Amino acid sequence: MPVQFSAPLMDAKxxxxxxxxxxxxxxxxxxxxxxxxxxxxxVSTFSRARYALAAAALHLKHSAQQNTVLLPAYHCPALVEPxxxxxxxxxxxxxxxxxxxxxxxxxxxLTPQVTHVVVVRYFGFSQNADELIQVAFAANKAVxxxxxxxxxxxxxxxxxxxxxxxxxxxxxxxTLGTADGGVLYLPGYKADTQVAxxxxxxxxxxxSGNRPITGSADADLRYxxxxxxxxxxxxxxxxxxxxxxxxxxxxxxxxxxxxxxQQLERSSAGQxxxxxxxxxxxxxxxxxLLHDIYGFTRLxxxxxxxxxxxxxxxxxxGIASHYQQHLVQLPVHQALSKQQLQHIVKALG
Ligand SMILES: Cc1ncc(COP(=O)(O)O)c(C=O)c1O
Numbered sequence: 430m431p432v433q434f435s436a437p438l439m440d441a442k443x444x445x446x447x448x449x450x451x452x453x454x455x456x457x458x459x460x461x462x463x464x465x466x467x468x469x470x471x472v473s474t475f476s477r478a479r480y481a482l483a484a485a486a487l488h489l490k491h492s493a494q495q496n497t498v499l500l501p502a503y504h505c506p507a508l509v510e511p512x513x514x515x516x517x518x519x520x521x522x523x524x525x526x527x528x529x530x531x532x533x534x535x536x537x538x539l540t541p542q543v544t545h546v547v548v549v550r551y552f553g554f555s556q557n558a559d560e561l562i563q564v565a566f567a568a569n570k571a572v573x574x575x576x577x578x579x580x581x582x583x584x585x586x587x588x589x590x591x592x593x594x595x596x597x598x599x600x601x602x603x604t605l606g607t608a609d610g611g612v613l614y615l616p617g618y619k620a621d622t623q624v625a626x627x628x629x630x631x632x633x634x635x636x637s638g639n640r641p642i643t644g645s646a647d648a649d650l651r652y653x654x655x656x657x658x659x660x661x662x663x664x665x666x667x668x669x670x671x672x673x674x675x676x677x678x679x680x681x682x683x684x685x686x687x688x689x690x691q692q693l694e695r696s697s698a699g700q701x702x703x704x705x706x707x708x709x710x711x712x713x714x715x716x717x718l719l720h721d722i723y724g725f726t727r728l729x730x731x732x733x734x735x736x737x738x739x740x741x742x743x744x745x746x747g748i749a750s751h752y753q754q755h756l757v758q759l760p761v762h763q764a765l766s767k768q769q770l771q772h773i774v775k776a777l778g
C-alpha cells in the first residue's frame with residue numbers, strides 16, 4: 430500500500446521568528462586547522478542524511494526480489510521518503526513510550542518478506558537499538574542504523590565496523606551547525622558520481638546558514654529531491670566535520686541537557702522523556718512530553734524553535750500518533766547561552 434503522510438499540524442509562518450534556534454549556527458569557534466582523527470574509511474558524504482539513506486537503500490537493494498523495509502512508526506518524512514524513492518515496500522514497527530520497541534513484537538514482524546530494517550537512535554539516545562540490531566541481523570535482514578541525531582555514535586560505528594550493521598547514516602548539520610551535510614558508512618559503496626557544489630552555492634549557504642535547494646519536489650515526496658541525490662556536501666561542511674572538537678561539543682550538549690532536565694523536573698507543562706543521560710549519550714535535543722498540546726504554540730510564541738514530528742504516515746497509531754502532538758524537541762546545542770536555557774525553562778514554568 431502506498432505511504433501517505435498526514436498534513437502538518439502547524440505552519441511556522443504563524444509564529445514570530447525564532448531567536449533560540451534548534452541547531453547551532455555555523456561557526457569556526459572550537460574547530461582547529463588540524464584534522465580530528467576520524468575513522469573515515471568507507472564513509473561517503475551527501476548534502477543531507479536523507480540522501481545517504483537513499484544511497485544505502487539503492488546499494489543494498491536485491492535486484493531479483495521485492496524489497497521490504499521495516500521502519501519505525503514514529504518518524505519524520507525524511508526518514509521514510511528515501512525508501513519510497515528507492516522503490517521499497519514499507520512496513521512500520523511500533524514504539525513504546527520510551528521509544529524502545531518490544532522485542533517480541535519486533536521479532537514477529539521480521540517475516541520472510543522483510544529484507545531490510547532501519548533502527549533509529551532517537552535524539553542521541555540508544556533506547557534498545559543494540560538489541561533490535563542483533564535480532565534483525567540474526568534473522569538475516571540488512572540493518573541500516575539511523576544515527577541522524579548522533580554524529581558521535583556514527584563515528585563509533587565507523588570505527589567498530591560491527592558485522593550486524595550493513596550501513597549507518599548521520600546528519601552533520603544537526604550536530605555541527607553546518608549549512609548541509611549527511612554521511613554514509615557503507616563498506617563496498619563508492620560514491621563516484623557525487624557532484625561538488627559551485628562556489629556561489631557555497632557562498633549563499635554560508636550567508637544564509639542553509640544550503641539553497643534547487644529543483645522542484647518530486648511527485649508524492651515532500652522533503653526529498655531526486656536531483657539532490659548526487660550532490661556532495663559543501664566544502665565548508667566537510668571542513669567542519671573533519672576539524673571539529675567532538676569531545677568539547679559532546680561535553681557542552683550533555684551539560685546543557687543536565688541543566689534543562691534538572692530545571693524541568695517539576696515542570697507543570699509536562700515531563701522530560703529521559704531524565705538522565707548514560708555515559709554514552711550525546712543528546713541532539715531534549716525530548717519533552719507536553720501535558721497540553723497548546724504548550725507547543727506557547728513555546729513558539731516565545732520565539733523558541735521547538736521541533737515536533739507532525740507528519741506521520743497515516744497508518745500511525747498508539748505512541749506515534751500521541752507523540753505527533755505531544756512530544757516536543759527542546760534545543761540543547763553547544764552554542765546556547767545560560768540565559769537562553771533559562772528562557773526555555775521559564776517558557777515551560
Ligand atoms: C531520524 C532521522 N533520520 C533521518 C533524517 C534526515 O536527516 P537530514 O535532515 O540530514 O536529511 C532525520 C531528520 O530529518 C531524522 O530525524
